Amino acid sequence: MSRPQDQDDFTGEAEYGAEAWAGATGAGSDELEEEGLPPWLATFGDLMTLLLTFFVLLYSMSEIRVEEFTQASQSLQEAFGSISFLPVEPSASPSVIPLEQPEARISEEIQILPDDMRIFAITDAYLEQIARRLEELIEDNELDEVFSVLRTEDGVRLRILSTTLFDSGSAALDPASIWMIQALGEITTALEAPAVVSGHTDDVPIQTAQFPSNWELSAARAAGVARALVAQGHDTEAIRVEGYGEFRPVVGNDTPEDRAQNRRVEVLFSRDDIMMILRRRLEQGLGIPEAWQVQGS
Template sequence: MAKHKHEEHENHERWLVSYADFITLLFAFFVVMYSVSSVNEGKYRTVSDSIKAALNPISTPPASSMAFTLGQQRPTLMTQNLPGNKEVAIRKMRELVKNMKANSQFDFMHLQEKLNGDIVITIPDQVLFNSGEAAVRPEALPFLQGLSQAMIELNRQVRVEGHTDNVPIHTALFPSNWELSATRAVIVVRVLSELYSVPAEHLAALGYADSRPLTENLTLEQRAKNRRVEVVILEHAPVRPEQQDNAVADDATGSSETPQISAAPAPPSTR
């Protein structure tokens, strides 16, 4: 009797192997895409947070991106222990102002030494910024770099003041001239500190809007003079609030003590 041959069982589920390989490759593809997108998002958030910090409390994205990234690769301060040679540092700043003045053709850009020892550098706004913006122009960076080196040599307190004319501004970034002047001063301070290593504890930023004009705001030339940034290098460090509090406390302590009263000698008796 002939033996029946067993028919080979055909595997109808072999497609699952190819399907599983396809799903694995697809999963790997999406993992790679997600990782790449995460890196780009991180870089974007870094730049975004840096700009938002400068424009705080304004949360609207800036109209123009900055030509450099602040706070990422701060250079090492190489001249920490330089002697404060005032004459050499002032000569360097005068040369910087003279060269920048010749290139920008602004006659009212100047350096002034006051009687109290303060040094005031008046910089027209067009030297540092485009109209209505607070991003430092790339052409101004060499000037600020040279200025920062002289500041480090002087080792003094520096106050950066932003000023505008009386023409109102009302944009998403700058609702008024107060925001514009203050933001410009902050950006200059951050450039000096984060790009060129001027000690942050030596710097302060103030925005005055149009409250302290140099001249009237009747003509284009007069308004151009009032739109400026003034870098004030102080001869004497300002008194900090805690020092004032200590001085007041010392005065109060001294006044609360019982005064020593000496009695006058009695006149001699005539009897």
């Protein structure tokens, strides 16, 4: 009776069999242990990552040209009459998902775009007309040392030095210079221009019974200019008054010349105000004010 093989004998035979099979097939022990995805997938993944990065860069450098988009939208509307969506009739087993957004709202948003672009164009042309008229006023009357016209992001701003209009510590217009404001009022009235009149002072404090601080003085001076404009026919509903005291200087208050620059009254023809009025009038079907219409707008 033969003796049973112990565990070590079985292990040795198993290892010998594995080595023999590896030698016959040409595969080493390292290749037997190596498992995972094919090597080409790593290269493919790198390629996809580079392509994604490339398209992201293209998108980030692209820009939307609103004017071209508007022209394309108008061309489509002229060609097809209007843009609409056919309602979807859901069946027992629908294959098309109905749109949740109402078609009226989509059509309304498309129609709004041309109006907004028109408002932008009219506003820019109107502001340029105001600036030109003010510059003509300055040139014709040699007021370049008193008046200056600034074209800014918020509109057209006329800056008037207070030294010419008011005595020190006073809000009463100098009778010898009131004609300047009257000439300005003729322009703003003819153009029906909404205006914001703001008063500014230097940082020298004032404390009187009439003007406890520079706030009151600056507001009173702005109100005096506004009243003179209204006296020339400017609509009271198209003008407002603001006083900022010494808190919005244009230069430092280090020298008498600098302080004279900060003592001023400004008349702003606000871009936002004009656009708001235009939008409201168009929504109400009132059209563009005749005085605002510029050739080519």
